[in-house]
Amino acid sequence: MAMVLCRGCARQMNEAAASCPHCGARKGPANSFQASRTGSAWMGILSLMSGIVCTASLFDVSPWSQTTFAALGMIAATGLVLGTLSIVRRTAGSNWATAGVVLSGVSLCGLIGKAVI
Helix, strand or coil: CCEEECCCCCCEEECCCCECCCCCCECCCCCHHHHCCECCCHHHHHHHHHHHHHHHHCCCCCCCCHHHHHHHHHHHHHHHHHHHHHHHHCECCHHHHHHHHHHHHHHHHHHHHHHHC
């Protein structure tokens, strides 16, 4: 049988053992971060979609009204909040949420810059 290192005492233990014979620490899942992901990916997907929409809108060269700035700012802020919640809660789709947070943050900075100019 193969030997693995114990998470509690760092001694070698049998791979098939449920707990360490030296310290009694229970053997956990091989990758606890992946095992803790639960729920659906809707927050990550919405975060990514709002980030894409807001970032793509920054390439529009026509003049914008205050309503357009407010709407895009709210969409970007929503993407930022949903993405952050998905990452913190470690839900499924948190990789998409990371991309959504980055795009939403870039969009908010771009919106502020475009409003000032």
